[in-house]
Amino acid sequence: MKIHILAVGSELLTPFFQDTDSLYLTRRLNDLGLEVAAKIIIGDERENLQNAVRRSFADADMIFVTGGLGPTDDDRTREAVAEVLNRPLHFHEDILRAIEKRFLRRGKVMPPSNRKQAEIIEGGEVLANSAGTAPGQWIEVEEKTIILLPGPPSELQSICEALIWPRLESRRRSFLVRKVLKTTGVTESELEGLIDGLYPRDPERRLTVLASPGQIELHISAFSTRQAAEAEFRTEALAGELRKRLGTLIISDDGADLEEIVGRYLRRRGETAAVAESCTGGLLSRRLTLVPGSSDYFLEGFITYTNKAKIDRLGVSSEIIEAHGAVSAETASAMAAGVRHKAGSDYGLAVTGIAGPTGGTAEKPVGLVFTALADGEAIRVEKNIFLGDRSRVQFQSAQKSLDMLRRRLMEKAAE
Amino acid sequence: MKIHILAVGSELLTPFFQDTDSLYLTRRLNDLGLEVAAKIIIGDERENLQNAVRRSFADADMIFVTGGLGPTDDDRTREAVAEVLNRPLHFHEDILRAIEKRFLRRGKVMPPSNRKQAEIIEGGEVLANSAGTAPGQWIEVEEKTIILLPGPPSELQSICEALIWPRLESRRRSFLVRKVLKTTGVTESELEGLIDGLYPRDPERRLTVLASPGQIELHISAFSTRQAAEAEFRTEALAGELRKRLGTLIISDDGADLEEIVGRYLRRRGETAAVAESCTGGLLSRRLTLVPGSSDYFLEGFITYTNKAKIDRLGVSSEIIEAHGAVSAETASAMAAGVRHKAGSDYGLAVTGIAGPTGGTAEKPVGLVFTALADGEAIRVEKNIFLGDRSRVQFQSAQKSLDMLRRRLMEKAAE
Numbered sequence: 024m025k026i027h028i029l030a031v032g033s034e035l036l037t038p039f040f041q042d043t044d045s046l047y048l049t050r051r052l053n054d055l056g057l058e059v060a061a062k063i064i065i066g067d068e069r070e071n072l073q074n075a076v077r078r079s080f081a082d083a084d085m086i087f088v089t090g091g092l093g094p095t096d097d098d099r100t101r102e103a104v105a106e107v108l109n110r111p112l113h114f115h116e117d118i119l120r121a122i123e124k125r126f127l128r129r130g131k132v133m134p135p136s137n138r139k140q141a142e143i144i145e146g147g148e149v150l151a152n153s154a155g156t157a158p159g160q161w162i163e164v165e166e167k168t169i170i171l172l173p174g175p176p177s178e179l180q181s182i183c184e185a186l187i188w189p190r191l192e193s194r195r196r197s198f199l200v201r202k203v204l205k206t207t208g209v210t211e212s213e214l215e216g217l218i219d220g221l222y223p224r225d226p227e228r229r230l231t232v233l234a235s236p237g238q239i240e241l242h243i244s245a246f247s248t249r250q251a252a253e254a255e256f257r258t259e260a261l262a263g264e265l266r267k268r269l270g271t272l273i274i275s276d277d278g279a280d281l282e283e284i285v286g287r288y289l290r291r292r293g294e295t296a297a298v299a300e301s302c303t304g305g306l307l308s309r310r311l312t313l314v315p316g317s318s319d320y321f322l323e324g325f326i327t328y329t330n331k332a333k334i335d336r337l338g339v340s341s342e343i344i345e346a347h348g349a350v351s352a353e354t355a356s357a358m359a360a361g362v363r364h365k366a367g368s369d370y371g372l373a374v375t376g377i378a379g380p381t382g383g384t385a386e387k388p389v390g391l392v393f394t395a396l397a398d399g400e401a402i403r404v405e406k407n408i409f410l411g412d413r414s415r416v417q418f419q420s421a422q423k424s425l426d427m428l429r430r431r432l433m434e435k436a437a438e
Numbered sequence: 439m440k441i442h443i444l445a446v447g448s449e450l451l452t453p454f455f456q457d458t459d460s461l462y463l464t465r466r467l468n469d470l471g472l473e474v475a476a477k478i479i480i481g482d483e484r485e486n487l488q489n490a491v492r493r494s495f496a497d498a499d500m501i502f503v504t505g506g507l508g509p510t511d512d513d514r515t516r517e518a519v520a521e522v523l524n525r526p527l528h529f530h531e532d533i534l535r536a537i538e539k540r541f542l543r544r545g546k547v548m549p550p551s552n553r554k555q556a557e558i559i560e561g562g563e564v565l566a567n568s569a570g571t572a573p574g575q576w577i578e579v580e581e582k583t584i585i586l587l588p589g590p591p592s593e594l595q596s597i598c599e600a601l602i603w604p605r606l607e608s609r610r611r612s613f614l615v616r617k618v619l620k621t622t623g624v625t626e627s628e629l630e631g632l633i634d635g636l637y638p639r640d641p642e643r644r645l646t647v648l649a650s651p652g653q654i655e656l657h658i659s660a661f662s663t664r665q666a667a668e669a670e671f672r673t674e675a676l677a678g679e680l681r682k683r684l685g686t687l688i689i690s691d692d693g694a695d696l697e698e699i700v701g702r703y704l705r706r707r708g709e710t711a712a713v714a715e716s717c718t719g720g721l722l723s724r725r726l727t728l729v730p731g732s733s734d735y736f737l738e739g740f741i742t743y744t745n746k747a748k749i750d751r752l753g754v755s756s757e758i759i760e761a762h763g764a765v766s767a768e769t770a771s772a773m774a775a776g777v778r779h780k781a782g783s784d785y786g787l788a789v790t791g792i793a794g795p796t797g798g799t800a801e802k803p804v805g806l807v808f809t810a811l812a813d814g815e816a817i818r819v820e821k822n823i824f825l826g827d828r829s830r831v832q833f834q835s836a837q838k839s840l841d842m843l844r845r846r847l848m849e850k851a852a853e
Contacts, residue, residue, distance in 0.1 A: 034646055036474045038465035039657055041456055050453035059451045060486055062479040071475055078493050231449055242454055298741075304727025305720035308741045312719025315795050315828055323747040326713075326723045326739030328732075332781070336738070336751075366747070380730050413730055 024196070025060045026052060027083035029075060031091035031100050032174060033066035044089045044172075044179050051188055056197035056246055067097040076107045084167055090174030092157035094136040100171055101142055101160075108164055110145040118149065122156045147171075150186045154178045159186070197246045200254040202262050204241040205274045207281065207426050214239055217268050221261070228257055236415045237422035241265060271433065274426075281425035282310040282317075288432035289320035289370075296428065297322045297366030299337050299358040301349065301375040302392060304328070307421045322366045327358070337361030348387070350375050352404045355393035359404070363397045370431070371397040372424050376407075378416045392420045396427045403427060439611070440475045441467060442498035444490060446506035446515050447589060448481035459504045459587075459594050466603055471612035471661055482512040491522045499582055505589030507572035509551040515586055516575075520559045523579055527557040533564065537571045562586075565601045569593045574601070612661045615669040617677050619656040620689045622696065622841050629654055632683050636676070643672055651830045652837035653689075656680060686848065689841075696840035697725040697732075703847035704735035704785075711843065712737045712781030714752050714773040716764065716790040717807060719743070722836045737781045742773070752776030752788075763802070765790050767819045770808035774819070778812045785846070786812040787839050791822075793831045807835045811842045818842060 028049070030042040045062050052059060060083060065075040072091070079086045091100030105112050118141035126133040140157045143149055150159030150170075155178035160171040170187065172179045206214065211234040218241075222230050227247065233240040243265070245257035266273060274284055289296060298307050308324035311317055325336045330349055333339040339357040347353040355375050363371025376392025383389035388408070395404040405427065409419040443464070445457040460477050467474060475498060480490040487506070494501045506515030520527050533556035541548040555572045558564055565574030565585075570593035575586040585602065587594045621629065626649040633656075637645050643660040658680070660672035681688060690699055704711060713722050723739035726732055740751045745764055748754040754772040762768040770790050778786025791807025798804035803823070810819040820842065824834040 036464065036477065037646070037657075038461050038468065039646065039648055039655075041461070046453050046456070049451065053453065060481065060483075061490060062451065064477040064479075066475065068475075074497060075476060078497075082489060082493075231452070231454070233454060242452070300720075300723075303724075304732070304736075305715075305723030305725075305739055305741070308715075308720030309718075309724045310720075312741070312743070313829065313832075317719070318743050318797075321719075321743055323743055323751070324720055324739075324741030326720070326727070326741070328727070328736055328738055332738040382733075414728065417728075 024057060024085060024194070025083045026057060026085045026087070027079040028059055028062045029079055029086060029088045030062065030064045030174075031067065031072060031088060033068070033097070035064045035090075036066050042089075044174065044176060047176065047180060048087055048089075048183070051183065052191075053199050053201070053244070055188065055191055055195050056199045057191070057195075067091060067099055069099055069103065072099055072103045073106055076103050080107060080164075080167065080169070086167070086169045087172060088169065089172045089179060092140065092159075092171060092173045094134065094138075094140055094156070098139075101139070101144065104162070104169060104171060105144045108144065108162070108169075112142040113145055115141050115143050115149065118143070118158055121151075125156055144171075150182050152178055152182055153185070154181045158182075161186075197248045198251040198254040199244060199246040200251065200258045201242065201244045202258050202276055203278055204243070204262060204265055204269070204276050205278075205280065206239045206241065206269060206272045207237060207274055207422050209239065209269075209272050211239060214269075214272075217272075218265060221264050221268065223261060227254075228261055230261065236409070236411050237419040271430065274429070280310075281422060281429060283314050285425055285428050285432065286311070286314045286317055286320060288429070288436065290316075292432070292435070294369040295320050295322050295366075296370040296372060297362045297368040298324045298424075299333075299362035299371065299373040300324065300326050301328060301333070301358075301373075302378040303374045303417050303420050303424075304378075306417050307372065307374060307424055310421055310425070322368045325362055325365075333358060333361075337365060350377055350387055350391060350393065352393050352395075352406060355395035356397070356402045356404045359395035359397035360402055369398060370428060371395075372428055373397075374420050374424050376409075376416070376420055378413045378420075380413060390416050392416065392423070394420060394424045394427055396424070396431055398431060403431070439472060439500060439609070440498045441472060441500045441502070442494040443474055443477045444494055444501055444503045445477065445479045445589075446482065446487060446503060448483070448512070450479045450505075451481050457504075459589060459591060462591065462595060463502055463504075463598070466598060467606075468614050468616070468659070470603065470606050470610050471614045472606070472610075482506060482514055484514055484518065487514055487518045488521055491518050495522060495579075495582065495584070501582070501584045502587060503584065504587045504594060507555065507574075507586060507588045509549065509553075509555055509571070513554075516554070516557055516559065519577070519584060519586060523559065523577070523584070525560040528560055530556050530558050530564065533558070533573055536566075540571055559586075565597050567593050567597055568600070569596045573597075576601075612663045613666040613669040614659060614661040615666065615673045616657065616659045617673050617691055618693055619658070619677060619680055619684070619691050620693075620695065621654045621656065621684060621687045622652060622689055622837050624654065624684075624687050626654060629684075629687075632687075633680060636679055636683065638676060642669075643676055645676065651824070651826050652834040686845065689844070695725075696837060696844060698729050700840055700843050700847065701726070701729045701732055701735060703844070703851065705731075707847070707850070709784040710735050710737050710781075711785040711787060712777045712783040713739045713839075714748075714777035714786065714788040715739065715741050716743060716748070716773075717793040718789045718832050718835050718839075719793075721832050722787065722789060722839055725836055725840070737783045740777055740780075748773060748776075752780060765792055765802055765806060765808065767808050767810075767821060770810035771812070771817045771819045774810035774812035775817055784813060785843060787843055788812075789835050789839050791824075791831070791835055793828045793835070795828060805831050807831065807838070809835060809839045809842055811839070811846060813846060818846070 147160040147162040247253035358373035379389035562575040562577040662668035773788035794804035
């Protein structure tokens with residue numbers, strides 16, 4: 024079955040908007056073992072829109088048309104599809120009543136322009152919209168299916184969950200299972216070397232590498248025409264091979280990021296952490312506290328941008344800073360030990376470095392970052408040189424700090 | 439001139455990847471007064487790919503085909519376009535030499551698979567790729583233009599900047615000028631009310647509202663078939679009307695976010711700021727320090743998640759916390775005054791609230807956030823109830839804090 028997604032809306036052809044509905048549709052179709060053959064993004068202009076519908080109707084077996092069901096003059100999806108199918112639009116009194124009621128519940132009167140949202144293509148089934156005014160439409164023509172859906176994600180998704188996916192479940196031809204392994208501490212080419220030979224050669228499985236500085240994701244998918252368990256087995260077999268090769272480079276296989284993994288360990292052990300940040304400027308704390316419930320193990324954070332703050336807040340000695348500089352292994356270590364002591368936490372994390380774009384020297388270039396971890400037994404410090412702009416250096420610094428804590432927690436868990 | 443963008447790559451039809459090259463292409467085409475009529479995203483599968491090329495070749499006058507120029511078996515753009523145009527591919531020895539050299543410079547030998555990147559469609563012009571191996575191709579057929587470009591953004595963009603835009607400049611039919619007004623402190627429906635009647639009715643101008651919690655952007659564009667100055671004038675005329683209506687709700691008209699605007703004011707006045715965060719967990723510091731050079735005015739930050747930290751670090755009295763709770767106007771005020779005093783800064787910003795998803799009560803629900811600003815003259819505190827998930831509550835809290843500082847700095851600048 025060949026599936027097209029046709030996203031309608033002139034704003035989607037500007038540099039400011041991305042079509043995101045198709046990502047949701049693709050994910051849920053994949054869950055049903057169905058793949059998308061093409062995505063087409065088209066404006067509201069009548070001729071172009073009709074042409075695109077005509078093209079997809081000729082090429083695909085199932086077409087999802089998203090957007091263009093609003094009340095304004097620019098909303099022409101209904102008309103365009105009706106025209107291409109050469110079917111009239113029929114006005115449905117009951118849909119109009121439902122729309123009017125929706126306005127009344129908010130103490131408003133329905134503007135006359137909404138009237139056209141009650142028009143359904145002949146032979147089309149109404150897909151009730153519990154989250155908005157425009158209903159979806161399900162039209163079957165010549166063994167092909169055209170599904171019209173409103174563009175706002177909450178409306179589109181609620182219609183799909185209630186009325187589309189249960190129905191397509193019966194047309195399921197195969198089962199698809201996905202797994203994402205997140206890794207850190209390895210470059211893309213190093214990782215490619217490590218997983219050499221593991222790219223699946225069978226058509227039932229796929230492995231895609233999604234790399235960004237500081238984190239590389241391995242997306243595994245497998246399908247089976249027989250049963251979900253077989254697809255699951257195929258996915259897991261490949262995941263198992265990758266785990267053998269990558270070992271502790273893998274952060275998680277359930278979508279969790281470093282801050283969540285670290286949080287799980289800390290919670291399980293009943294331990295606490297505090298952080299002292301210079302060049303990351305709050306990013307490390309921000310990430311740790313993005314996790315719901317992080318107040319159980321995150322005690323506090325210090326953003327000590329100035330030398331004075333490093334001395335006053337963390338008890339770093341001015342001699343250390345004078346002798347080695349604020350960006351040094353010695354200062355990072357003193358910050359980590361200092362924040363642990365001040366906060367009374369089990370672990371102290373510290374970052375100091377040069378995020379750029381200015382502030383670098385020949386000896387201490389932009390991207391030079393020291394990350395340190397203090398616990399009751401030792402202080403560890405690492406020297407890193409990160410590439411990229413300010414934001415990338417900051418992200419990689421936070422990754423490295425969190426990964427040092429993760430590795431220490433893993434060691435302890437293994438003791 | 440009807441322009442299509444055809445993005446090639448099976449990964450773009452998964453839920454994990456978005457085509458972003460088209461956003462860049464659209465932006466730069468718009469700059470030349472050219473608009474995109476459709477974007478098509480298609481996989482590597484031969485028949486689908488050829489079909490899509492054929493469709494676009496029939497419908498459009500200019501087609502940008504991005505991706506699928508790599509060395510692997512899955513890279514079939516060259517072959518598909520050649521097939522549709524019914525033109526042979528010619529091997530270019532000089533391109534192969536350039537690719538080989540590129541590998542040698544990195545101390546590597548070119549794999550044989552890269553050989554096909556030296557194949558050019560008959561009649562096609564080579565667009566040299568200074569950032570990668572696959573050159574682009576510019577093919578003119580029957581008054582139509584097909585441009586093949588490599589998918590990696592750095593390669594695509596460097597080819598476009600050097601070889602495409604200068605060439606299209608001569609085909610310019612109109613001038614387009616854009617401006618973005620960023621606003622905060624207003625809901626989408628309030629804003630729609632304020633700008634009622636300002637949506638342009640002339641076809642030369644466009645106004646698009648892009649809303650997210652805590653920030654709404656107004657995208658204005660205008661074009662002129664005669665000269666850039668006319669487009670500029672039309673844009674500015676609408677921007678002027680919007681400024682009259684929206685006043686200080688507008689943060690910037692040059693793309694700057696709140697943290698940059700606040701930074702500019704502080705730098706100009708030679709003043710400094712420090713922050714104390716509870717529920718934002720570092721986001722406020724993170725945003726302030728994302729700005730290059732922020733170390734000139736950002737002194738330090740305290741992430742005081744626990745009551746003990748609020749007391750020990752900021753000097754908040756335990757009586758205040760006991761009497762009013764950690765999430766209260768009184769505690770927020772004490773935090774702002776405390777951080778200003780401790781850091782010795784001109785301004786102290788503080789946030790305390792309940793970001794959720796848990797921790798809310800009937801009296802103090804999730805989303806309740808107090809933001810406070812202390813300066814030498816007064817302490818201001820605001821009570822907010824923000825909607826949305828944890829991350830949205832945190833973002834809106836940071837927006838509100840930064841906006842309080844912006845407004846205070848504007849007042850002082852006006853004194």
